[in-house]
Amino acid sequence: MNVRIEPSILSADFVNLEAEVARIASADAVHVDVMDNHFVPNLTFGPQMVGRLQAVSAIPLDVHLMISDADRWAPGYAELGAFSVTFHAEAATDPVAVARRLREIGSRAGIAVKPGTDLTPYLDLLPEFDQILVMTVEPGFGGQSFMADMMPKVAAARAAIDAAGIDVWLQVDGGISLDTIGEAAEAGADTFVAGSAVYGADDVEVAIGDLRAAAGAHRH
Numbered sequence: 001m002n003v004r005i006e007p008s009i010l011s012a013d014f015v016n017l018e019a020e021v022a023r024i025a026s027a028d029a030v031h032v033d034v035m036d037n038h039f040v041p042n043l044t045f046g047p048q049m050v051g052r053l054q055a056v057s058a059i060p061l062d063v064h065l066m067i068s069d070a071d072r073w074a075p076g077y078a079e080l081g082a083f084s085v086t087f088h089a090e091a092a093t094d095p096v097a098v099a100r101r102l103r104e105i106g107s108r109a110g111i112a113v114k115p116g117t118d119l120t121p122y123l124d125l126l127p128e129f130d131q132i133l134v135m136t137v138e139p140g141f142g143g144q145s146f147m148a149d150m151m152p153k154v155a156a157a158r159a160a161i162d163a164a165g166i167d168v169w170l171q172v173d174g175g176i177s178l179d180t181i182g183e184a185a186e187a188g189a190d191t192f193v194a195g196s197a198v199y200g201a202d203d204v205e206v207a208i209g210d211l212r213a214a215a216g217a218h219r220h
């Protein structure tokens, strides 16, 4: 299983994002948290900013939409050229239709679940997706504590992916650090978002390398 490390620019300096993305050249993707003050109680940026990031970033964009009405808004982010667009199951009326549209435009399609959301109804839909995101904090803010009680959900997703024999990436987001990444990897995650653990480090590239090694050592 490949380990992917995706730093979240939510913890970066918002007025220097081009430079902040350039600092993480060894990362597999840059995780871009789009929030609308409605689906979550925080506001970040929208398509204009994501379009500019897409234009200046040397690494792929992993867009995480924490916005209501994903059916309406998600395809626009794929149209900007994002490598991957993940929307929340709780915010979509027809997740399969959204995923098909994203793939048709040319992005990978991801589905995310909040900590309180049961994954079971979505496991049958996995072949329609390229990525599933199990939130390990309540979405909205960086720097929160990792919810270890989400590990059974990660393990259930891993079991379903393996049983189906499909190549769906299993992402975790929230509270990922050197202290927690091993546990998430052991549960079956292969794609790790880390905001404060990367951008809060003295040397971001060392932090990415250390996270990658720690996840690799605990690989499922």
Ligand code: DX5
Binding pocket: 008, 009, 010, 011, 031, 033, 064, 137, 138, 139, 140, 141, 142, 143, 144, 173, 174, 175, 176, 193, 194, 195, 196, 197
């Ligand atoms: C939270 C965001 C995360 C956040 C993670 O709603 O989806 O991507 O940036 O930050 P850390 O790694 O600091 O928990």
Ligand code: ZN
Binding pocket: 008, 031, 032, 033, 064, 173, 193
């Ligand atoms: Zn995120």
